[in-house]
Amino acid sequence: MNDYTAVALNYGIFRRKDFNETAQYIMLYDMGASSTSASIVSYQVVKTKEKGFLETNPQLSVLGVGYDRTLGGLEMQLRLRDYLAAKFNEMKKTKNDVTQNPRSMAKLFKEAGRLKNVLSANADHYAQVEGLIDEVDFKLQVTREEFEKLCTDLFDRVGGPVHQALKTAGLSMDVMSQVILVGAGTRVPAVQEKLSSIVGIDLSKNLNTDEAAVFGAVYKAADLSAGFKVKKFITKDTVLFPIQVTFEREVEGGTTRQTKRTLFGLMNSYPQKKILTFNKNLTDFDFNVGYGELDYLPRQEVGALGSLNITKVSLSGVAEALGKHQGPGVESKGIKAHFQMDDSGILNLVNVEHVVEKTIAGEEEPEESPLSKLGPEETLKETLEKPEEKEEGKEGEKKDETGSEGNKTRDGADKDDKKPKDNKPKIITLKEPIQSQEEPLAVQSMSEKHLEQAQAKIDRYNLNDELKRRHEGALNALESFVFEARAKLDLKEYKSAATQEEADAITKSCSEMSDWLDENGFGADAETLENKLKELKKLTGKVWERVKEHQERPDALAALNSVINGSLTFFNTIKNMTQHASADNAIFTEVEITSLEKVIKETEDWRAKAVTEQNEQPLNQSPKLTIKLIMEKMAILDREVKYLVNKAKIWKPKVPPPTTEEETKEKTINATQSNKTDIPSESELPEGLGDAPTVETSDAPSDASAAPASEEPKDATEGADEDSLKHTEL
Template identity: 30%
Template sequence: MSVVGIDLGNLSTVVAVARRGGIDILVNEVSNRATPTLIAFGPKQRYIGESAKTNEISNYKNTVGSLKRLVGRNYNDPDVLEVEQQYVGAPLVEVDGQVGVKVQYLGEEKTFTASQLLAGYLSKIKQTASAELKTAVSDVVITVPAWYTDIQRRGVLDAAEIAGLNTLRIINDTTAAALGYGIIKTDLPEDEPRRVAIVDVGHSDYSVSICEFKKGQLVVKATAYDRHFGGRDFDKVLVDHFAEEFKSKYKGQVDVKSNPKALVRLTSAVEKLKKVLSANSVAPLNVESIMNDVDVSSQLKREELEALMKPLLARSTAPIEKALSIAGLTKEDIDSVEVIGGCTRVPALKEAIQSYFGKPLSFTLNADEGVARGAAFACAILSPTTRVRDFQVHDVTAYPIKFTWETAADIPDEETELEVFGQNNAVPSTKILTFYRKADFDIEASYAQPELLPGQINPWIGKYSIKGVTPNAQDDFSMVKVKARLNLHGILNIEQAYVVEEKEVEEPIPQPETKEGEEPMEIDESAPKTRIVKKLIKTGDLQVVSSVQAADDSHMLAYKEQELAMTTEDKLVADTEDRKNALEEYIYDIRGKLEEEYAAFASDEEKENLRELLMKTEDWLYDEGYESTKAKYVAKMEDLMRVGGLIRQRYLDAQNEKKEKEMEKERKAREELARRAAGNKKPTQTAQSGEVGTGGRAPPPPPPPADDMNVD
């Protein structure tokens, strides 16, 4: 079973896995360690990740980014219409009560919700991870920004479920990074905590968490953020600058903002320029055929970049100050400042953060992969299949949550509102509320301070109906306990409701303990050994009917079926393209070899027949067969192999026979060398007698003279 952490980024996504005693970053089909967070739609299939990025300019109106910033949002939200539409090629529309897109797919106009789009992307991530790990991927931990609300977190869970993933935890980006930091540290204190500021500036947002570390424990004290401060905002400043420059320089021929594809080209170019300026004092910018067949060029110095970024940099310390204020700490209380996120490579931003704290920044974590590694650790902690060092994680919620209810008829002065989970409340956390009721009643949950929420997200979280309430045996109010919980995902649920009654119960009287060295006390056997006490006893469970901002069962079933159909179609198209490419490759390969390696193994008639068949197949492939089916490509390949395969087999048989003869020749040569070596071997001499061939014994006496010999 896999243990996978997914750092769901706005620009790209990084996937990590816990294995072989450590954390590995998985690569995608083109061996990149990060996959573009894009999904696009075409006439035959979807393009996801790398393929969507490759076709982004040519298929701009059907390409969707900003997936993590669309999920869980309403179409009328100004954050969506005024901000995200700038970064999404496809037109945004309302679908099933949430924001979605309208695209051309399979030759038809289709609409998809943000959760469906994210589900399609997660399906691709799942396939990539499965291919790399050679096993099925199911259990995952997914990271999200700390400012995500209940509906956004539910949207991610829905998307993961549609994609066939079992989400063990939705974890905040900075919390995941902090876990990755703490779990690898072997020098954490056991008493006084080490205070660390985790500063994460990514592609679209900026988050800061103030964390306390002890041995085996992480406590997030506070989190603050700027939802519109990141790499894409720096890019936008540069795009605006060069758009004005080119409009003036090329006398109206180049109005980048009037052409979406030109805007994409320029954005890609300024991303590269920004990276060059991170290490150099000046950088060129060149874009070929940006629009109207015009090539544009310019350059920018680092000081000019910093001047353009000045309004953004002025906001660079605000999230830090807010996080410290919520935590009740000062910058002097911070022991270390860990910075992560691709945008922290901007020298001016690093200098601003370092200047605020007055101490050197720390780069213990990988800027691009630290969050994914932390998510993989979180998954390993929760997975029953992996053993990992015990490490407790205590996170906090960003927004206070209140409950409201109607007054009971017989309790006119009852309070009807209560803040149950305050801002910075621990996550996970459970609270039990007590109500006195004679009949069923409803509770509604909402965010207590709507002004803190992103954009215009509806502060309403859910409605919970408590069913089955009746008067007690005395025809009076029943005491109802309601168990509310902020779970590991940071999502609110009413987990349980039940009735309790105060009853008299008998319990043993605790006996005094005898201390060491003391005489045991004499016990009065006639004294009572039990006592009657009053306790609250649970007498029955109640039904809880929840109505929350998440896709209902019927919609989820439809989304799953649609995702399965689209995934199957994508696979069929990919397999068909593979068979087509294999057929084309075989035609060129066998044609070349027929005139060279295979020439001696085919008759003239066979050659002519094969050449004719190759020509017919090639003509078909580039004409009516250019967009054929997988089955037809397979059939055409089999037709060619029935003829070409015989010739190839003769060639292979001849090669094998030749190889066997060479091996036999080598064997005989080795045997001949061994025989000669044995024949030329000289007798060995002994150290005792110096005689040859006697084995160390004295030689026999010489024969007598011939005259002395008796001859018969």
């Protein structure tokens, strides 16, 4: 969208409650860096139909626009830059002309921009540039009056866009409620004074001049997007340059003449659709779309537009489309081209079609179906689809009702037959699409050869950019390393880590490198700079490595001590577990425990010896106790401990095999018999006891000791001791 439309939208969205059905007119005056525009906008509430509902929404309409392509703050800054350059040359501080040095002119341009901004709030100020050229400083006092004299002709052009906007809108300043300033160029006091005298009213400064257009454009984008929902605010922009269609038409005598038709006139609002009709063309033809009726513009403004031709449209299949619909009652309405100018002001050809109106007599209408004579379709549907009642009484009543309804339907059909038929002819519209092909003329499509050339050019630019980045990176890295090396050698820890020969060599190399950078560094290629950096790093590498070892060694030793202490704790724990466990339930073997103890002891001995040797060694020699060695010892110890920890995680105790029922019973009987008194043999008995009756065993019990048959036998384990019972339970 246009910048003035975006500014107007930003102004309106915060004041939508102030608008009503009566139009309010304001003027937006926008002076930017390179151009100036004045636009007249009206605000009012309108009723629109959205999705079948009538809505009331505010609407802004751009009514008139005036502009000046070359009037802006940039031209003022350039004039102030040239003024400063002329004053510097008048001082004769150097033989060189400052205007011939691009870098010096860039410095003056930057200072001129700062000075212009300061003079907008102060009557005078000093322009200062250090080392402008040949290491010569520049300082000059500039007053606001001198600046305004430089831009007198520019200030005289301030009113041009205002008069042009009023003329195109057909309004006067009497109906304007406000003149709002937009753009950084309007901060210049002389611009405000000139504009105020032209419009005759006070200027309003109630918009953020730098951000108003951006906020308005973002709001419009959110309105068009499906992912956001904002309050509706209708925008109607306007066409600044008329658009017309040019085509050839045959005339009497077989000759052709060029015909022009205006499609969108000056100040037509958009978005809008237009239809252009071609009545005399019977075969395929072409027409051009372009700018036209630009007599009101100055010659230089017409030249700024570039090519006046926008596109060329070729139509094919015209004769075939015309031949499809011929005969009596057929009237051709011509070939219609549908154009649309969307919200972005882009013109599109929607479609092209041949339109025909065909007259159909009343007799040709299609005959009515027999069912239509029985009555309306709804009545038939009701009659046929009524549910049947199961009860006889209700069923009889339903039949009577249906019969009466049928009579009514037939009576109605008879009445319709008696009505006279409408035999008026009917007109129907037929549309036949026509193929169209567009060829853009404003911006020609590039040929394959030109595309290849353009791609090669882009590749060259990319390569140059890559070389530039590489050169700047290598130059910055080398300069930084030189300054860093000099600064480090002044520190105590770096001095002590380097021998006198190494320190002298590094200092000498840095001095030589610094001198070389001042003379040839900017012009040297990236590869040379990278090689210089590698040489310097190689020279300082050993010293820097010693310092790094000395700085990181305490932390590495602390980590080693922590690992040793943790390993000792783990060793003592598993050693106690193994001593109190049986051979079958021991997790670790004696070899594993001994191996861990050996590794711990070796590590402790190595640490004590290495620390002692390192403390006795000077700092400027290569260290014996390196971070790498410490990490290796930690890894060995950690590996041993992790092996045993993982073994403990996966270890499971041994489970005794289960015993059968017979084995359990046999063990119980043996345990019971072991508790009874043993009976001696006859030879072992004393004299006099040999005649004692012997104990006979029999399957059947004696009368005295036999238990009744009905009595249940005692438990086999009765009389067994507690240990035997426990064993049986196992």
